[in-house]
Amino acid sequence: MTIAFFGTGGTIANRGTGPENYLDYLDHGTVMEADELIAAHPELREIAEIRVEPFGALRSKYITAAHWAELAHRLTHVLAQPEIAGAVVAHGTGTLEETAWFLHLVVKSAKPIVMVGAQRPGSTTGSDVQRNLADAFRIAAHRDSHARGVTVVMNREIHSARDVTKVANHRLDALQSPVRGPLGVLGADHRVQYWRSPTTPHTQQSRFAELTTPLPRVDIVHAYTGADATAVEAFINAGARGLVAVGYPPGTLTRPMDDAVDAAVAQGIQVVQASRGVFEPAVTPRSGLISRGLIPNTDITAAKAKVLLQLCLAQGLTPEQSTEVVATY
Incomplete structure (x- = not known):
């Protein structure tokens, strides 16, 4: 069995700056190429070619x-x-969830695609590089990983690319799925156990599979006390074709932001209304949003809503079609 390995960099490939230094590598550590990273862990070839x-x-x-x-x-x-x-795709954890989500939506294959990162360089004491890499190859080689879309492995947990997000700066369990939970785990005996499968369209079932159109600009604006129209107007002037408005739970904005968003919708800008709620982020499609032409977000993060809206706009979908896609995916 042969597993393809793509290295993109990140902490998992960083050489580090010392066994007890968990910070300076971010600014000064050098990053290994993919072949160097695999050569540093010859035990991986005992799992798969x-x-x-x-x-x-x-x-x-x-x-x-x-x-x-x-x-x-x-x-x-x-x-x-x-x-x-x-x-297996090795990636830095800072933006791993966004790359995983994009691949989850556009790669047309039922074969396992496992993304993996690390919180500590391999040269540091207590590094998670070796464990996470080995787990990623075990999952990619496992028969039950077929047709589950892009998964993310960290800290012996298996997450769907749709659900996972980074919730901490330095902890080893920084990547979690706060709303839906992980898909499964790896045991102490390295046994792969899946509890559930993704229930939304992905990979070969995705309407965006093999999409090659460049992604249009979509920006994210946040509500906070005193927020006005400045950010909304600036992004539109910069060429944004869509916006994700992250509001107060359960999905409301300040009055100046409401006015700016309504003006944007009137100009043909598609706007997803999201919430900064962590454990229940989905915005219920209430009449006050639908009547204004806003697209209610589901339980994906604002960053992922941005990617999904970019794909909708790249495919030329109407606001009504984008609303249906966001609700479905």
């Missing part, structure tokens, strides 16, 4: 939509080859 697919050695904060598109194209191509059983 590995075919390294060099991609980059970036910090996750430098990942762009252009990187997403290239990675999606290469994954689709590699996974179409019959000798490849699945793929």
Whole structure:
């Protein structure tokens, strides 16, 4: 069984700056290429045959939509080859959830795609690099991982790309699924156990599978005490075709923001109304939102709502069609 390995950089590939230094590597540590990272962990080849697919050695904060598109194209191509059983993608945890969500929506393959990161460089005491990498390859090689879309493994938990988000800066359990919980776990005996499967469209069932159109600009604006129209108007003037408005729970904005959002909708800007609620973020599609032409967000994060709206706009969907997609995905 051959698993393709794509390295994009991040903490998981960082050489670190000392065994007890968990901070300075963020600014000064160098990042290994994919083949160097695999060579540093020869035990991985006891789990599966590995075919390294060099991609980059970036910090996750430098990942762009252009990187997403290239990675999606290469994954689709590699996974179409019959000798490849699945793929593992190493990525920095800062933006891992956004890359995973994009791939979850556009890669047309039922084969396992497992994204993995780490919170501590491999050279530090108590690093999670070795454990997370081994778990990722075990999951990618496991028969029950088929047709579950893109998954994320950290801290012995398996998460859906749709549900996972980073909730802490340094803890090893920083990636969690606060609303729906993980898909499964790995036990002390390395046994892979799935509790559930994703219930929304993804990968080969996604309407966005193999989408190649460049993503239009969509920005995120946040409500806070005293927030006015400045950010909304600035983003529209910068060329935004869509906005995600993160409101107070359960999805409300300040009066100046409401006025600015209504003006944006009147100009043809599609606006998703989100909430900053963490454990119950879904915005109920009440009449006061629908009548204004706003798109209620579901229980995905604002960053993921942004990606989904970008895909809707790239496909030329109407506000009504985008509303249906957001409700479904």
